[in-house]
Amino acid sequence: MEDNKRGAAAAAEELPGGRALPKTGKSEQTRAVILDTAMRLFRERGYDKTTMRAIATEAGVSVGNAYYYFESKEFLIQGFYDQMTHEHARAAAVRMEGVRDFAERLDIALTAWLDCAAEYHEFAAQFFRTAADPDSSLSPFSNESHPARATAVALFRDVLMDSDLAPKLDAELTELLPDLLWLHLMVVVLYWVFDRTPDTARTREFVRRSTPLTARVIALSRYRAFRPLVRDAKGLIQDFILPTIGRTPLPDRPTSTPAPTSRRRKPRKSAT
Amino acid sequence: MEDNKRGAAAAAEELPGGRALPKTGKSEQTRAVILDTAMRLFRERGYDKTTMRAIATEAGVSVGNAYYYFESKEFLIQGFYDQMTHEHARAAAVRMEGVRDFAERLDIALTAWLDCAAEYHEFAAQFFRTAADPDSSLSPFSNESHPARATAVALFRDVLMDSDLAPKLDAELTELLPDLLWLHLMVVVLYWVFDRTPDTARTREFVRRSTPLTARVIALSRYRAFRPLVRDAKGLIQDFILPTIGRTPLPDRPTSTPAPTSRRRKPRKSAT
DNA sequence: ACCGTTCTTTGAACGTGTTCAAAACCTGCG
DNA sequence: CGCAGGTTTTGAACACGTTCAAAGAACGGT
Numbered sequence: 001m002e003d004n005k006r007g008a009a010a011a012a013e014e015l016p017g018g019r020a021l022p023k024t025g026k027s028e029q030t031r032a033v034i035l036d037t038a039m040r041l042f043r044e045r046g047y048d049k050t051t052m053r054a055i056a057t058e059a060g061v062s063v064g065n066a067y068y069y070f071e072s073k074e075f076l077i078q079g080f081y082d083q084m085t086h087e088h089a090r091a092a093a094v095r096m097e098g099v100r101d102f103a104e105r106l107d108i109a110l111t112a113w114l115d116c117a118a119e120y121h122e123f124a125a126q127f128f129r130t131a132a133d134p135d136s137s138l139s140p141f142s143n144e145s146h147p148a149r150a151t152a153v154a155l156f157r158d159v160l161m162d163s164d165l166a167p168k169l170d171a172e173l174t175e176l177l178p179d180l181l182w183l184h185l186m187v188v189v190l191y192w193v194f195d196r197t198p199d200t201a202r203t204r205e206f207v208r209r210s211t212p213l214t215a216r217v218i219a220l221s222r223y224r225a226f227r228p229l230v231r232d233a234k235g236l237i238q239d240f241i242l243p244t245i246g247r248t249p250l251p252d253r254p255t256s257t258p259a260p261t262s263r264r265r266k267p268r269k270s271a272t
Numbered sequence: 273m274e275d276n277k278r279g280a281a282a283a284a285e286e287l288p289g290g291r292a293l294p295k296t297g298k299s300e301q302t303r304a305v306i307l308d309t310a311m312r313l314f315r316e317r318g319y320d321k322t323t324m325r326a327i328a329t330e331a332g333v334s335v336g337n338a339y340y341y342f343e344s345k346e347f348l349i350q351g352f353y354d355q356m357t358h359e360h361a362r363a364a365a366v367r368m369e370g371v372r373d374f375a376e377r378l379d380i381a382l383t384a385w386l387d388c389a390a391e392y393h394e395f396a397a398q399f400f401r402t403a404a405d406p407d408s409s410l411s412p413f414s415n416e417s418h419p420a421r422a423t424a425v426a427l428f429r430d431v432l433m434d435s436d437l438a439p440k441l442d443a444e445l446t447e448l449l450p451d452l453l454w455l456h457l458m459v460v461v462l463y464w465v466f467d468r469t470p471d472t473a474r475t476r477e478f479v480r481r482s483t484p485l486t487a488r489v490i491a492l493s494r495y496r497a498f499r500p501l502v503r504d505a506k507g508l509i510q511d512f513i514l515p516t517i518g519r520t521p522l523p524d525r526p527t528s529t530p531a532p533t534s535r536r537r538k539p540r541k542s543a544t
Numbered sequence: 545a546c547c548g549t550t551c552t553t554t555g556a557a558c559g560t561g562t563t564c565a566a567a568a569c570c571t572g573c574g
Numbered sequence: 575c576g577c578a579g580g581t582t583t584t585g586a587a588c589a590c591g592t593t594c595a596a597a598g599a600a601c602g603g604t
Contacts, residue, residue, distance in 0.1 A: 026600095027552065052591060062554045064593085073591065125406050132404035134397050134466045142466050194406045194414050194516060206512045213504055220501070229492070232485055240478045244466060298570095299582065324561060334584045336563080345561065 031069045034059045035079045042080070043119060047126035077127050078138050080120070085148040088116045089155045102163035103215035106181065109159050110188055110207045114200060117192070121200065128193045140186070141245055149182070149245070156181035165215070168222060176234060177218070179242055184214060303341045306331045310348045315391060319349075319398035349399045350410050352392065357420040360388045361427045374435035375487035378453065381431050382460050382479045386472060389464070393472065400465045412458070413517055421454070421517070428453035437487070440494060444506060449490070451514055456486060 037059040041050040052073055056063040070076050092112040096105050117124055130138050137143045157178040160166055166174065188210075192203040221230045309331040313322040324345055328335040342348050364384040368377050389396055399410075406414045412421050429450040432438055438446065460482075464475040493502045 030552085051589080053589095063591090064555065065553050067592070068552070129401060129405045132462075132465075133401045134468075139466075190404075191512075191516070193404075194411075196406075202512070206508075209508050209512065213501070213508060216501055216504075225497075229485070229488055232488075236478075236481050236485060240463075240474070240481065244463070302582085323559080325559095335561090336585065337583050339562065340582070 027069075030061065030065070034061065034066050034069055035076065038076045039080055039083075042076075042123045047077075047123050074130050074136060074138055077130060080123075081127065081138070082148045084116055084120070085151050088113050089151050091116060092155055093158065096159065096162070100162070100164045102160070102165035102218075103212045105159045105163050106184075106214060107207060107211040109155060110185060110211065111204060113185060113188070114192065114204060114207070118200070121192075125193045128189065152185065153178050153182045156185070165218065169218070170222075172234060173218075173221065173230075176237060176242070179245065180237065181214075183241075184210075299341075302333065302337070306333065306338050306341055307348060307351045311352055314348075314352070314395045319395050346402050346408065346410060349402060352395075353399065353410070354420050356388055356392070357423050360385050361423050363388060364427055365430065368431065368434070372434070372436045374432070374437035374490075375484045377431045377435050378456075378486060379479060379483040381427060382457060382483065383476060385457060385460070386464060386476060386479070390472070393464075397465045400461065424457065425450050425454045428457070437490065441490070442494075445490075445493065445502075448506060448509060448514070451517065452509065453486075455513070456482075 034055065038050070038055045041055055041058065044050075052066060053063050055076075056066045059066070070079075092109045095108045095112055099105050099108065120127075127138075130136050131140055133139060134142050140146050140149050159181060160174070160177050169177075188203065188207060191206055192200055195203045197203075220226065306327065310322070310327045313327055313330065316322075324338060325335050327348075328338045331338070342351075364381045367380045367384055371377050371380065392399075402408050403411050403413070405411060408414075412418050431453060432446070432449050441449075460475065460479060463478055464472055467475045469475075492498065
């Protein structure tokens with residue numbers, strides 16, 4: 001990491017959002033103007049067609065000023081993502097009210113995301129592209145302190161906990177599932193990004209069909225016959241998936257299954 | 273699609289690789305020199321640090337000439353990907369010889385990929401970033417005519433068909449699995465891209481632990497109790513996953529399960 | 545009121561990917 | 575050879591993201 005792509009240009013250490021919290025409330029307004037202008041232009045013209053010069057001009061500031069508040073053009077996306085995540089959490093909570101069926105709650109939560117993100121479809125493709133870059137601090141996978149993800153995971157915890165399924169599951173699974181459901185959302189997002197049908201109808205249908213299946217798999221996991229399978233799957237997820245996305249679940253349990261299916265040495269050929 | 277990002281600049285229609293096949297063998301040599309130089313520089317300095325001017329200079333041509341053969345810098349990646357895919361298929365086939373156990377064959381195939389890609393780890397992150405862009409014709413997901421994917425899927429067909437698991441599965445599943453195993457590879461690639469451990473040891477361990485699980489799930493799918501679950505999962509994959517990556521599996525069967533779990537209308541709120 | 549310090553703003557300048565009109569080269573034909 | 579048609583090559587020019595030294599504003603202490 002000796003030659004960082006962006007080496008903390010300003011004194012920005014607080015948020016990955018671009019800069020530290022300013023003291024005066026004045027500059028926060030400038031920041032907001034720039035962000036709002038950028039979002040509008042992204043919506044209107046798309047990400048690539050919107051130049052930093054255009055954003056600055058439309059916002060009534062200089063281009064350098066935009067870079068004072070946002071480390072790069074990509075960091076403007078972060079602003080969008082944070083904003084949308086909160087909007088999604090609110091919308092989903094409202095729509096789920098009263099619904100107990102787990103599959104239906106999950107469906108509502110995912111569909112709510114599609115609705116929130118709808119008008120940014122074109123532009124969000126660019127966002128996803130950025131998310132796939134491990135060097136970018138915007139990536140929801142690699143950046144552990146991504147605040148938006150915590151919000152999203154909390155939403156899925158609610159999806160589960162207020163459903164009829166929650167009391168039937170053991171504690172461990174309850175601990176794991178919110179993150180897994182968030183991964184489910186990531187899969188849906190991936191599908192959505194590539195979806196070109198009007199109103200992303202295909203993705204909506206995909207959600208409608210996949211959620212009952214997810215619910216069924218989770219419900220099945222309680223049965224005796226799957227214990228070994230479920231146990232191994234849980235281990236895999238705990239040891240390899242969750243740490244990657246910045247979680248250390250079940251801290252009271254010291255790395256179970258030390259040598260999983262040991263001995264099974266393969267002839268590791270030496271290149272060429 | 274009225275304002276294409278890159279509108280077929282030259283008379284390039286043949287390959288997505290950048291240009292049509294030239295008549296003389298001479299220019300093909302120039303093309304090869306440019307590609308090889310680019311790959312070398314990518315390896316040495318990484319993608320971002322390698323400028324088109326540097327590639328051109330090192331290759332002994334002008335920068336415009338590089339653009340005559342490759343529509344953009346990203347298209348140079350395509351060359352890398354095609355090359356590596358074939359290398360992987362060859363290496364995996366050799367290593368699998370004689371091995372019958374499915375989990376082990378899968379492990380070998382995936383690990384072979386990690387070995388082939390090892391020296392491009394840094395640079396391939398950039399490739400993955402490109403792959404996540406639905407507008408890019410390099411994306412293995414959206415671009416249906418991606419020749420490299422056919423090669424990769426064929427490899428996984430071999431992984432399955434020459435294993436002890438193949439005769440125990442029904443025809444439908446046999447049809448689906450190669451593509452699904454390719455998706456498994458895509459997941460591993462995603463994991464690998466974000467993996468920063470030396471020699472990507474973590475990804476290797478992830479493969480070692482996940483392949484037996486995959487094998488177990490597939491084996492389980494034969495049992496009576498899962499029939500409905502497996503049937504729905506198959507339907508979902510056939511209708512929503514495979515078409516997206518450019519496949520039309522089981523063409524003899526006319527869209528089974530027309531209305532899956534019908535009626536379950538949710539109060540679809542009208543925006544705001 | 546004056547100064548020092550920090551926060552904010554500016555816009556010219558730089559490096560990079562990409563484009564394009566023109567030149568150079570080639571090849572077959574009279 | 576001379577010339578017409580194509581293919582290949584050139585490098586200056588352009589647009590954009592980003593940087594930076596310097597200027598301006600705000601504010602606290604004396």
